[in-house]
Amino acid sequence: MAENEKRTMLERLFGRRKDQTGPNVADVPPAPQADDSPLSPIVQPPAVADTPPAGAAEPRPVAETDDTPPAPFLPDAPRETAPEAAAPESMEPEPEPAPAAPVPAPGKPASWWQRLTAGLKRTSSSIGTGITDLFTKRKFDAATLEELEDILIQADLGVAMAARVTEAIGKGRHDRAIDPDEVKGVLAREIEAVLVPVAKPLVVAADKKPFVILMVGVNGSGKTTTIGKLAAKYRAEGRSVMLAAGDTFRAAAVEQLKVWGTRTGATVVARDQGADAAGLAFDALQSARDTGTDVLIVDTAGRLQNKAGLMAELEKIVRVMRKMDAEAPHAVLLVLDATTGQNALNQAEIFGKTAGVTGLVMTKLDGTARGGILVALADKTGLPVHFIGVGEGVEDLEPFTARDFARAIAGLDA
Numbered sequence: 001m002a003e004n005e006k007r008t009m010l011e012r013l014f015g016r017r018k019d020q021t022g023p024n025v026a027d028v029p030p031a032p033q034a035d036d037s038p039l040s041p042i043v044q045p046p047a048v049a050d051t052p053p054a055g056a057a058e059p060r061p062v063a064e065t066d067d068t069p070p071a072p073f074l075p076d077a078p079r080e081t082a083p084e085a086a087a088p089e090s091m092e093p094e095p096e097p098a099p100a101a102p103v104p105a106p107g108k109p110a111s112w113w114q115r116l117t118a119g120l121k122r123t124s125s126s127i128g129t130g131i132t133d134l135f136t137k138r139k140f141d142a143a144t145l146e147e148l149e150d151i152l153i154q155a156d157l158g159v160a161m162a163a164r165v166t167e168a169i170g171k172g173r174h175d176r177a178i179d180p181d182e183v184k185g186v187l188a189r190e191i192e193a194v195l196v197p198v199a200k201p202l203v204v205a206a207d208k209k210p211f212v213i214l215m216v217g218v219n220g221s222g223k224t225t226t227i228g229k230l231a232a233k234y235r236a237e238g239r240s241v242m243l244a245a246g247d248t249f250r251a252a253a254v255e256q257l258k259v260w261g262t263r264t265g266a267t268v269v270a271r272d273q274g275a276d277a278a279g280l281a282f283d284a285l286q287s288a289r290d291t292g293t294d295v296l297i298v299d300t301a302g303r304l305q306n307k308a309g310l311m312a313e314l315e316k317i318v319r320v321m322r323k324m325d326a327e328a329p330h331a332v333l334l335v336l337d338a339t340t341g342q343n344a345l346n347q348a349e350i351f352g353k354t355a356g357v358t359g360l361v362m363t364k365l366d367g368t369a370r371g372g373i374l375v376a377l378a379d380k381t382g383l384p385v386h387f388i389g390v391g392e393g394v395e396d397l398e399p400f401t402a403r404d405f406a407r408a409i410a411g412l413d414a
């Protein structure tokens with residue numbers, strides 16, 4: 001790639017003003033006011049006691065939907081083609097999409113490795129096929145190195161990371177024929193080395209009851225879906241779970257959470273649209289304490305009238321919960337949509353500074369050829385990555401493991 005092209009790419013990737021990214025930037029103030037509206041009646045799970053016990057083989061909520069094709073993205077989900085369209089600026093309620101329900105995809109492979117590789121297929125074929133094409137019947141020289149770097153940049157590994165990996169691959173291999181699998185092997189090792197320090201499980205401490213998880217992220221990033229997947233996971237482990245519908249900005253988000261509550265056997269605490277999210281979180285925490293609930297997961301709005309309003313609301317939620325439990329929330333998970341590409345870096349920076357993010361969940365890795373963004377994130381932020389989402393189904397969320405991810409995106413076997 002020519003120098004000027006690379007500069008243009010650098011500017012495109014990193015040169016944007018911060019205020020052009022993130023949830024909203026308009027400077028229109030009023031944050032939602034506290035209200036006294038009572039908690040809506042707690043939505044009781046249908047038959048929590050009948051829910052499959054720990055270790056139940058299939059946590060899929062609706063087995064009979066197995067033949068249903070995956071639901072399309074909600075209309076407001078950020079797309080790969082329009083990564084900057086993170087959040088419109090209006091306070092007007094958007095048209096209500098049908099609540100996204102957990103949708104097991106038809107004929108999904110059973111093992112995690114198969115699901116992971118299937119989910120990361122777009123990224124791995126872009127990198128893997130690119131490398132195979134590049135190195136078949138060609139020697140390793142400056143031109144192939146440049147092309148390799150381009151392949152990695154296109155997969156969103158980031159310019160700095162791509163340059164580092166390319167350099168490592170090039171070491172001692174100049175002017176000799178090289179097997180594409182050797183290149184993929186070095187690539188996987190380099191990526192794994194970056195990912196190992198951030199691949200940390202989310203430990204639900206048994207002595208924190210409830211263990212409070214606050215979910216943050218821009219609208220459409222997959223917060224509510226991830227909450228549903230987490231609820232299913234914890235319920236399958238035999239824990240009691242309460243969900244607080246803190247995205248009071250969007251009525252459909254509350255409905256969506258209730259669907260997940262019903263399907264996973266988690267209790268849902270909700271209020272009317274526009275209610276004070278911090279008050280709701282406080283009451284949910286109280287209720288979770290009173291009922292001896294193991295895990296409380298608090299949803300939040302991804303879109304408010306502006307970025308400052310959103311951050312103020314998140315700060316208030318944390319402040320208010322700490323009045324009852326000085327250590328709450330015990331985890332603040334930032335949900336990032338992989339299809340937004342480099343914009344995820346800006347979101348990590350903004351939410352990391354203001355919301356006290358303790359870990360990341362990256363969703364929609366199945367919807368992009370640029371899954372390398374997770375490597376760039378690990379490299380730049382060092383934030384722990386707890387889970388990745390590789391599909392809309394309830395089973396498509398798994399703990400993040402460095403080696404598996406690195407080998408999968410390099411297009412190698414387990």
Ligand SMILES: Nc1nc2c(ncn2[C@@H]2O[C@H](COP(=O)(O)OP(=O)(O)OP(=O)(O)O)[C@@H](O)[C@H]2O)c(=O)[nH]1
Nearest residue numbers: 074219220221222223224225253302364389390391
């Ligand atoms: N393909 C794919 N789709 C996903 C994944 N995670 C979530 N989605 C879809 O992304 C869309 C948006 O997800 P939501 O969970 O509603 O996102 P949100 O962050 O709660 O959005 P708001 O409620 O608007 O703040 C839904 O259609 C989900 O099914 C994933 O890992 N892969």
